[in-house]
Amino acid sequence: MLNLVLFGPPGAGKGTQSEKLISKYNLVHISTGDIFRAHIKGQTDLGKQVSQIIADGNLVPDSITIAMLEEEINKNPQAKGFIFDGFPRTVAQAEALDKFLKDNNSSITGVIALDVNEQELTQRIAKRQEISGRADDAADKLKKRIEEYFGKTIHVLPYYEAQGKLSKVNGIGEIETIFTELSQVIDSYSA
Numbered sequence: 001m002l003n004l005v006l007f008g009p010p011g012a013g014k015g016t017q018s019e020k021l022i023s024k025y026n027l028v029h030i031s032t033g034d035i036f037r038a039h040i041k042g043q044t045d046l047g048k049q050v051s052q053i054i055a056d057g058n059l060v061p062d063s064i065t066i067a068m069l070e071e072e073i074n075k076n077p078q079a080k081g082f083i084f085d086g087f088p089r090t091v092a093q094a095e096a097l098d099k100f101l102k103d104n105n106s107s108i109t110g111v112i113a114l115d116v117n118e119q120e121l122t123q124r125i126a127k128r129q130e131i132s133g134r135a136d137d138a139a140d141k142l143k144k145r146i147e148e149y150f151g152k153t154i155h156v157l158p159y160y161e162a163q164g165k166l167s168k169v170n171g172i173g174e175i176e177t178i179f180t181e182l183s184q185v186i187d188s189y190s191a
């Protein structure tokens, strides 16, 4: 199995690159943000539970997020591998994912961090909000999300670095150029 974590701050381009990577490598895309948004749209119990948290730009509690992620993996028993996008966002989530995969005789192949500076992120998301209309893309909520990233999520990097699984790719430039670089890293796993 090829299990990838695509890592990076809000607006780094994880969603865009994931879409391209899943078709090239025949993987299942698991974006916890997308799944949460689907629950909110469908007004499920989970959606009702998390909608305010997400609108405010806060992280959803680990217990809820981890349970949802495991359920999503279990829905895809035939998968050749997964791209995790927006997960793990805390060290506790990273540990839970490792344990869950291990219990299923699998593991994370590699983690690729998309490197984008804060100024570029803010500009990209301001642009995106005009189209997405996402409540959490509003300036004050975005600020909160970037704070959550640099306060909690960034600690996931040394966790994977210690396992020798971390690679970094420059997330600024043409979408195709970034895609080529990501593909090179992925191809190096099996080389």
Ligand SMILES: Nc1ncnc2c1ncn2[C@@H]1O[C@H](COP(=O)(O)OP(=O)(O)O)[C@@H](O)[C@H]1O
Binding pocket: 009, 010, 011, 014, 032, 033, 034, 036, 053, 054, 055, 057, 058, 059, 060, 061, 065, 085, 086, 087, 088, 089, 090, 093, 136, 145
């Ligand atoms: N792994 C996670 N842990 C906790 N909360 C999450 C997680 N994934 C998504 N969320 C919630 O969903 C929101 C949107 O996530 P996402 O679509 O990945 O946004 P972006 O990458 O643009 O910040 C997050 O701000 C957070 O509230």
